[in-house]
Amino acid sequence: MVRLTNLWRRWALTALGCVCVALGILGVVLPVLPTTPFLLVAVWAFARSSERLHTWLVHHPWLGRPVRDWEHHRVIPIRAKVIALSAMTVSMTWVLFFSSAPWYALATMAAVMSYGAWFILSKPSRPPSAS
Structure with a gap:
């Protein structure tokens, strides 16, 4: 039962991260939608659910730098x-x-x-x- 709960938790956090990345990318082109908060939620969710997706987001050529700056130094530009x-x-x-x-x-x-x-x-x- 515990293993099933962990699987559901990982799945839910991965889904949350993916939705937040999509909303963050939309926020790049839509002025009313913020980008950074969604990316920060995504990196938090991926850190707890998928090492592969966390690494991808942190090292992404466009999105990665502000996420890394926050994650390592708590920087707000x-x-x-x-x-x-x-x-x-x-x-x-x-x-x-x-x-x-x-x-x-x-x-x-x-x-x-x-x-x-x-x-x-x-x-x-x-x-x-x-x-």
């Missing part, structure tokens, strides 16, 4: 930081001025976004240089 923080600011401004959300919903949204902004800003923008 400056461009991604600017996009994320800008999107949070625009979203908060829009909700604040153009919605009738109650004050506690606005406060919760501001708190969650503040934590997200802190997390993003606390990560390095580039990997450490090899000396």
